[in-house]
Amino acid sequence: MKTTHATVQFAGDGFFVATTPSGHAQVLDINGERSAASSPLELLTIALGGCTAADVISILQKKREQVTSYRVEVRGERREEHPRSFRRLEVRHILRGRGISEQAVQQAVQLSTEKYCGVAATLRPTAEIVTSFEIQEEAAVE
Numbered sequence: 001m002k003t004t005h006a007t008v009q010f011a012g013d014g015f016f017v018a019t020t021p022s023g024h025a026q027v028l029d030i031n032g033e034r035s036a037a038s039s040p041l042e043l044l045t046i047a048l049g050g051c052t053a054a055d056v057i058s059i060l061q062k063k064r065e066q067v068t069s070y071r072v073e074v075r076g077e078r079r080e081e082h083p084r085s086f087r088r089l090e091v092r093h094i095l096r097g098r099g100i101s102e103q104a105v106q107q108a109v110q111l112s113t114e115k116y117c118g119v120a121a122t123l124r125p126t127a128e129i130v131t132s133f134e135i136q137e138e139a140a141v142e
Contacts, residue, residue: 041076044123045089049074051119052091052131055112056105060095063104068138069096076127086127093133100135109133 004021011017014031029037038046049072060067070093077088093109109131113120120129 041078041086044086044119045074045076048089048091048117048119048123048129051117052093052109052112055116056093056108059108059111060100060104063101063108065100065104066098067095067100068098069136070094086123088128088130089123091129091131093131094136095133096136096138098138098140100137102135105133105135 006018006021008016008018008028011027014029014034015037016028016030018026018028020026026043027037028040028043029035030039032039053070053072056072057067057070073092073094075090075092076086078084079087091113093105095105113129113131123129
């Protein structure tokens with residue numbers, strides 16, 4: 001069994017400094033109106049986006065797909081009642097390149113969401129995760 005260890009230290013005035021298991025510092029701001037740093041739930045959305053993006057680009061590179069630009073957008077809907085957890089997360093993959101196979105992208109997104117992404121697997125029991133993708137063809141260089 002693999003374990004990890006992170007710490008979160010109160011820094012005053014609604015700020016915390018988190019240290020990841022790999023030793024990187026991350027400032028958190030729990031004052032939503034000030035929003036001087038990421039909130040814990042914002043970090044959860046980028047964790048999901050980063051986890052699935054790493055899987056998808058890795059799979060597409062192995063398939064030798066010509067991806068020149070790639071981004072993931074994550075939109076979350078939270079419940080009204082406390083603890084106001086996410087009830088639905090929409091993950092949109094936007095790829096640009098030359099002749100990218102729609103089937104390859106669909107397969108990569110599905111493998112990430114259902115098999116490889118640990119963040120999605122952690123969230124799935126309590127939040128619906130809906131994925132979509134868009135492929136933009138890049139013009140050939142003349």
